[in-house]
Amino acid sequence: MGRTSRKRSTLANRAIAASAALILGGGGLVAANVYASAGEGWGQRSHNRTQSVGQPVSTIDCPEVVNSIEEVPDDQRFAVDRELATLDNQITTYYQRFADNRERVQSDRNYAQNEILTPLKNERLVIIQRIVAMIDRSAERPQGLEATAPCTLRGDDNGGNDGQDQGQNDGQNGDQNDGQNDGQNGDGGQDQGQDQGQDQGQDGGQDGGDQGNDNGGNNGNGGQAGNGPAAGDFVDIQTVQPNVQNPRKRRGASRGTFVTNCGVNENGKFNSDNVIAAPGVSNGAHHMHDYVGNQANDAFASDDDFANGDTTCNNQGDKSTYYWPVLRVQNGQNEFDAGVDGGGNDQNVGEIQTPAQVTLTFVGNPGSKVTAMPKFLRIITGDAKSFTNGDANANASWSCTGFEDRQLKDKYPICPEGSQVVRSFKFQSCWDGQNTDSANHRTHVAFAQANGSCPNGFQAIPQLVQRIVYDVPPPVFDGQNPSVFAVDSFPEQLHKPITDHGDFINVFDENLMDEMVDCINDGRRCQ
Numbered sequence: 001m002g003r004t005s006r007k008r009s010t011l012a013n014r015a016i017a018a019s020a021a022l023i024l025g026g027g028g029l030v031a032a033n034v035y036a037s038a039g040e041g042w043g044q045r046s047h048n049r050t051q052s053v054g055q056p057v058s059t060i061d062c063p064e065v066v067n068s069i070e071e072v073p074d075d076q077r078f079a080v081d082r083e084l085a086t087l088d089n090q091i092t093t094y095y096q097r098f099a100d101n102r103e104r105v106q107s108d109r110n111y112a113q114n115e116i117l118t119p120l121k122n123e124r125l126v127i128i129q130r131i132v133a134m135i136d137r138s139a140e141r142p143q144g145l146e147a148t149a150p151c152t153l154r155g156d157d158n159g160g161n162d163g164q165d166q167g168q169n170d171g172q173n174g175d176q177n178d179g180q181n182d183g184q185n186g187d188g189g190q191d192q193g194q195d196q197g198q199d200q201g202q203d204g205g206q207d208g209g210d211q212g213n214d215n216g217g218n219n220g221n222g223g224q225a226g227n228g229p230a231a232g233d234f235v236d237i238q239t240v241q242p243n244v245q246n247p248r249k250r251r252g253a254s255r256g257t258f259v260t261n262c263g264v265n266e267n268g269k270f271n272s273d274n275v276i277a278a279p280g281v282s283n284g285a286h287h288m289h290d291y292v293g294n295q296a297n298d299a300f301a302s303d304d305d306f307a308n309g310d311t312t313c314n315n316q317g318d319k320s321t322y323y324w325p326v327l328r329v330q331n332g333q334n335e336f337d338a339g340v341d342g343g344g345n346d347q348n349v350g351e352i353q354t355p356a357q358v359t360l361t362f363v364g365n366p367g368s369k370v371t372a373m374p375k376f377l378r379i380i381t382g383d384a385k386s387f388t389n390g391d392a393n394a395n396a397s398w399s400c401t402g403f404e405d406r407q408l409k410d411k412y413p414i415c416p417e418g419s420q421v422v423r424s425f426k427f428q429s430c431w432d433g434q435n436t437d438s439a440n441h442r443t444h445v446a447f448a449q450a451n452g453s454c455p456n457g458f459q460a461i462p463q464l465v466q467r468i469v470y471d472v473p474p475p476v477f478d479g480q481n482p483s484v485f486a487v488d489s490f491p492e493q494l495h496k497p498i499t500d501h502g503d504f505i506n507v508f509d510e511n512l513m514d515e516m517v518d519c520i521n522d523g524r525r526c527q
Contacts, residue, residue: 254364272342
């Protein structure tokens with residue numbers, strides 16, 4: 001199958017310096033959104049300025065419809081999720097049209113509008129109206145959903161001013177959800193946002209002018225998918241300042257930990273489904289997932305299937321499912337999925353990397369005891385569409401072993417010799433006490449606030465902390481034989497690191513869940 005775990009060569013070490021020369025200054029979230037109103041397809045979302053026709057455009061940006069849906073009745077949730085998945089299929093189709101005609105799109109505004117933006121808007125509107133009608137059958141009719149139909153063409157603008165502004169905003173706002181629990185997520189919101197946004201936004205402007213071309217110009221290089229990542233998506237971890245902040249544990253904190261060992265997907269369970277966001281839809285994710293834990297997970301798995309499924313976890317009382325996008329080295333080597341949906345058909349190419357280590361740890365709350373998770377609780381952390389949606393729900397962190405006090409959200413790390421790449425996710429740790437899922441698959445759970453306490457109406461539950469380690473070669477951008485690592489993504493998300501995400505469905509048996517809660521609340525370390 002070609003899954004690899006490589007040691008770094010001397011040649012690869014030399015590539016670090018070559019790559020770093022290309023990407024010095026990368027680090028803060030510096031992409032700017034370009035959007036369309038009903039009659040206009042090229043405008044700047046954040047700054048209300050018009051993008052010139054000559055400025056490179058890299059992808060299609062469509063509003064996330066589910067974020068505008070407040071309520072979906074239970075009897076319509078499955079059908080609505082299927083329609084939302086259809087919207088993703090539409091974007092993928094039109095992104096391919098965009099990619100196949102990139103030069104013409106770039107040079108001919110009318111072509112872009114008439115052949116991509118307008119027909120995509122019209123097709124989206126039909127699906128959105130169908131969703132509105134479904135919800136209206138047994139709940140309050142959603143208002144204004146049709147306004148999310150228009151999409152845009154947007155550039156991957158790594159210009160200095162936008163990088164500085166975005167970095168400052170990210171730091172001051174704490175990245176919305178992430179900032180509510182700087183320490184919980186380990187993102188160090190304000191320091192990372194300000195330091196990396198200012199320094200790397202300013203310096204990254206040197207590379208920004210070429211970024212759009214980089215993302216669109218990788219076809220023919222053999223190694224890359226043709227839609228990213230680009231050199232500016234990487235940064236030398238040694239240039240990043242320590243930025244992790246953790247909330248102080250207070251009296252009454254739950255200080256214990258519970259570790260479940262479920263392997264590293266040695267048996268190679270992959271699919272491009274997402275049973276949480278797109279149940280009943282094959283290739284609902286448009287990218288491959290690694291799976292550990294429950295082996296019944298596919299688009300059609302029911303709660304009964306999970307309850308009766310096999311598990312890779314050492315403790316057979318944990319039949320939970322843990323999954324995340326695979327990491328690949330885009331090096332021109334084909335994988336088993338080179339010609340299928342989720343793989344090559346969705347511009348995810350290269351060798352899938354088996355993790356060197358996967359650690360799944362449940363931890364407590366810095367200010368209170370935790371309560372048991374309900375069985376079949378579903379949690380999505382991070383946002384697979386953060387590149388176009390913005391970073392409000394972004395939550396993955398990237399680092400290197402030996403440097404984990406320095407976390408990156410929107411850059412891949414270049415690690416020094418002897419250090420490995422680390423992906424980490426700190427899942428939402430507060431539950432509304434009632435629901436195992438919600439209309440947008442987010443609002444039934446929440447992140448803790450900056451001091452570790454849960455928002456009003458939520459209660460603390462064990463927090464899943466997921467750490468995935470890889471031994472991968474450093475990136476090489478030499479134009480002829482590029483080799484870069486990147487997570488799988490929706491095609492239009494350009495393999496950006498900020499799109500990384502993790503999924504979890506709790507299928508602990510009741511006794512083991514109670515044991516976990518007692519262990520964490522008693523301050524013990526258990527596994």
